[in-house]
Amino acid sequence: MQRRMSTESRQASGESPEARNIPQAVIKRLSLYSRVLQALEMQNIEKISSAELGRQLGFNSAQVRKDLAFFGQFGVPGFGYYVEDLRINLRHILGKDRTVRVILLGVGNLGSALISYGGFTKQGFAMLRGFDIDPDRARERAHTDVPIVSTTQLEQEVGSMDVDIAVLAVPASQAQEMADRLVALGIKAILNFVPVRLNTPPDVHVRYVDLALELESLSYYVR
């Protein structure tokens, strides 16, 4: 789908970012830059140097310039960045200049927290539906306005919605089956909270969030 772009972002995306190999860590840092810029704009700050932008996040200026250089020429040498301009450009690069449409599969303990997670809404994500094998129990647990329906209705519901990302929080034994159904529905991005490696086609992006793994990588430091 083609969207109207500003001059800067057209220049920035002259070459398809998918075609280049942009490290996931860079994409993550873009989100962080974008948040700092949001905060600056709310304080009516109009420009910022790469050094200051980096400092607020604990990165150096070279890192900031290198990350942004993947996407085009945004700064003015010796001056820095226009806050609003850069924020709009980053939003576009991150696909955030529209609402990103999300569904959740598995409304257990973790799913209940995710379906009503304030951070998602705040960052421009719309949680459209929750799916659970026991939707009545899930509704009781989740306390949310997001409709929760039976997993058996997945194909029917998703068929009439435009879903960008599916969040997977089902039991491990169901993860691959659910992933297969999502892939069959044409969903290209899965945020997977299940500690199971999924088999998916190369054009489907899967990000793994393994909460126990985060804890483990800390336990290394407290031995």
Next chain:
Amino acid sequence: MQRRMSTESRQASGESPEARNIPQAVIKRLSLYSRVLQALEMQNIEKISSAELGRQLGFNSAQVRKDLAFFGQFGVPGFGYYVEDLRINLRHILGKDRTVRVILLGVGNLGSALISYGGFTKQGFAMLRGFDIDPDRARERAHTDVPIVSTTQLEQEVGSMDVDIAVLAVPASQAQEMADRLVALGIKAILNFVPVRLNTPPDVHVRYVDLALELESLSYYVR
């Protein structure tokens, strides 16, 4: 505290890992290797090559060998690794040859999911206490056997426990204050789910898990 070590692990930790600069990504992969080895042991598989160990996780054999080389010489050239030996060594390196003691601060929606998260228990973590400013409401929400007490009791409770890691899931406005209190209590590792950068001394390890950021890094791929 000194613990008995096997010959291999004494050799492996001859140099203090803290003194060297081991990338966090390597530590994370060690946990992944450790899980594959757990699964192999349960299937009574006695040895594995670096190629096969890597394949199960989508890494190549060079990656596996390079990661393990940070900690010592574990494999037998042309043979591979003894599954049980390597698993025991990795457990020790990761500080998992004892129960890692965890507390949770903030038992809201996300905190409720975290306090009873099965993955933590399964991976050898003990969730000792939850703390919330409204412990009665938190208890209703969380449905857990883990005691949930008032945040005002933090210093008193932690003083008598041996806490390794604190998980932070409080509102953003309280994150820094809570971190300060944890640091004052001598806690050296914080898993932070709050999208706020914390100011902590250099000897305190903080890992950030920003769920909206994970979603954002996916939205880039579905523009």
